[in-house]
Amino acid sequence: MMNSEYTKIVKDHFFHPRNVGRLSTPSGSGTVGNPSCGDVMTIDIQVENDIIKDVKFQTYGCAAAIASGSMTTELIKGRSITECKKLTMNNIITELGGLPKEKTHCSNLATEALKKAINDYQKKHHCD
Amino acid sequence: MKEVYLDYAASTPVDPEVIKTMNPYFLEIYGNPSSTHQKGLEASKGVENAREQVASCFNVSPETILFTSGGTEADNLALKGIAFQYSPHDLDDGSHIITSTIEHPAVLNTCKQLEAYGYNVTYLPVDKTGIIDLDQLEETISKDTLLISIMYANNEIGTIEPVKEIGKIAHKHDVLFHTDAVQAVGKIPIDLSSLPIDLLSVSSHKIYGPKGVGALYHNLGISFDPLLQGGGHEQGKRSGTLNTPGIVGLGKACELSQKRLQKDISHLKKLRDYLIDQLREIEASTLNGHPTKRLVNNVHYRFKAVEGNALHSRLNEQGVYIATGSACSSKKILPSHVLIALGLTVEEAISSARFTVGRLTTTEDIDYIVPILKESINNLRLISPLWNQQ
Numbered sequence: 282m283m284n285s286e287y288t289k290i291v292k293d294h295f296f297h298p299r300n301v302g303r304l305s306t307p308s309g310s311g312t313v314g315n316p317s318c319g320d321v322m323t324i325d326i327q328v329e330n331d332i333i334k335d336v337k338f339q340t341y342g343c344a345a346a347i348a349s350g351s352m353t354t355e356l357i358k359g360r361s362i363t364e365c366k367k368l369t370m371n372n373i374i375t376e377l378g379g380l381p382k383e384k385t386h387c388s389n390l391a392t393e394a395l396k397k398a399i400n401d402y403q404k405k406h407h408c409d
Numbered sequence: 410m411k412e413v414y415l416d417y418a419a420s421t422p423v424d425p426e427v428i429k430t431m432n433p434y435f436l437e438i439y440g441n442p443s444s445t446h447q448k449g450l451e452a453s454k455g456v457e458n459a460r461e462q463v464a465s466c467f468n469v470s471p472e473t474i475l476f477t478s479g480g481t482e483a484d485n486l487a488l489k490g491i492a493f494q495y496s497p498h499d500l501d502d503g504s505h506i507i508t509s510t511i512e513h514p515a516v517l518n519t520c521k522q523l524e525a526y527g528y529n530v531t532y533l534p535v536d537k538t539g540i541i542d543l544d545q546l547e548e549t550i551s552k553d554t555l556l557i558s559i560m561y562a563n564n565e566i567g568t569i570e571p572v573k574e575i576g577k578i579a580h581k582h583d584v585l586f587h588t589d590a591v592q593a594v595g596k597i598p599i600d601l602s603s604l605p606i607d608l609l610s611v612s613s614h615k616i617y618g619p620k621g622v623g624a625l626y627h628n629l630g631i632s633f634d635p636l637l638q639g640g641g642h643e644q645g646k647r648s649g650t651l652n653t654p655g656i657v658g659l660g661k662a663c664e665l666s667q668k669r670l671q672k673d674i675s676h677l678k679k680l681r682d683y684l685i686d687q688l689r690e691i692e693a694s695t696l697n698g699h700p701t702k703r704l705v706n707n708v709h710y711r712f713k714a715v716e717g718n719a720l721h722s723r724l725n726e727q728g729v730y731i732a733t734g735s736a737c738s739s740k741k742i743l744p745s746h747v748l749i750a751l752g753l754t755v756e757e758a759i760s761s762a763r764f765t766v767g768r769l770t771t772t773e774d775i776d777y778i779v780p781i782l783k784e785s786i787n788n789l790r791l792i793s794p795l796w797n798q799q
Binding site: 287292295296298301302303312316317318319320321322323339340341342343344346347 | 714716718719722723726735742743744754755756759791792793794795797
């Protein structure tokens with residue numbers, strides 16, 4: 282895919298992804314995709330009083346997938362679980378200033394990983 | 410920003426000498442080569458001179474060279490031109506064609522089309538280095554086999570097929586042999602007077618010639634159905650007004666490629682091996698393809714846990730241009746059919762990248778890109794969930 286189609290924001294997050302890595306004791310954790318599909322995304326969240334205090338992510342995927350993961354971590358840090366559950370693929374794409382059409386599924390990967398992480402947290406803490 | 414182009418297998422810049430040869434054919438010698446007036450005759454002279462240049466490059470007679478719009482058309486013409494002379498069900502077991510699983514889409518998709526028409530196609534597998542099995546080839550030949558089409562050298566991994574042996578087997582069974590030599594020309598000496606090859610596809614823009622022109626060599630005894638009907642150009646085998654500037658460009662490019670062949674080979678080989686030596690220092694990384702039966706300009710490497718498209722994007726932003734074989738579809742990343750045919754996992758295939766050097770590549774270029782490449786790989790591994798599992 283042509284990189285010229287990527288916005289400045291995408292390029293910034295791609296070259297300098299925020300909140301990369303894993304949390305040692307996450308409240309919730311979500312992984313979606315697998316290497317045989319071409320991309321993998323993992324999001325760990327640390328939740329205190331219903332607020333996402335810390336978040337880390339990892340991606341094996343293209344520039345759009347990496348930027349989407351990074352942007353997602355920025356958008357959810359400090360927000361309540363209720364707010365984060367409302368985060369959509371389109372929110373991420375808008376924040377990134379847009380993505381090439383064939384790359385939109387990459388941001389879906391991030392929202393799916395987040396959803397899984399939140400579910401994991403809620404399951405562990407018997408709440409919803 | 411400094412730019413380093415390492416995608417010569419995709420295309421090459423046109424040689425200034427080629428441009429110089431082409432230029433008069435736009436403004437001065439613009440006649441239709443089929444016209445019999447002076448303007449036409451001059452153009453026709455240019456075309457016939459180019460035919461001789463191409464023929465001489467392969468040590469064959471000019472009548473065996475047919476000009477096309479490129480490698481893709483040459484492949485289509487060879488396969489369909491032969492197949493269409495037979496109805497798909499003419500022969501007892503159906504008219505049969507043999508090819509390999511790692512062919513260029515120009516051959517693979519033509520075979521798929523022929524299959525849809527009812528022809529019988531066998532796709533030979535390859536070993537983990539990309540080479541077909543000659544015994545299996547011979548076993549696959551039946552009395553209804555019309556044609557074998559196996560590439561001279563693979564465009565992705567650079568593996569060189571045993572074309573001489575393939576041709577011998579084909580001829581032993583009275584089967585025609587076509588080879589797509591688009592990547593091989595200019596990197597391997599090809600003397601068609603001593604090789605058992607009946608049809609061979611050539612592309613101009615891979616050998617420092619212009620885009621939109623190619624050639625099909627065909628043994629004179631062979632007849633085939635034309636793909637294009639029209640004014641009966643090229644002895645009725647390929648209608649359409651001849652692309653005079655393109656054709657004289659291809660002719661010159663062939664002449665130069667023949668003249669520089671030994672120089673080019675040693676230059677490319679030196680750079681290829683230099684790059685491979687540097688890549689060996691990167692941990693958990695492997696050369697794809699064959700260690701020695703390999704095009705002199707091809708380096709195809711896989712880097713554990715590094716997604717190829719991401720690597721491609723990082724390098725692109727830094728002015729380093731490479732290729733990956735995988736394509737991004739709407740749902741997932743599609744790995745290269747060639748790498749999958751070698752037996753690589755999807756993850757291994759997607760974590761691969763192709764670097765192809767050319768005439769203009771220098772040792773300084775390699776020295777420049779290696780640190781950028783290493784930094785990119787390190788950074789992508791830091792982000793990658795697959796690297797942690799190491």
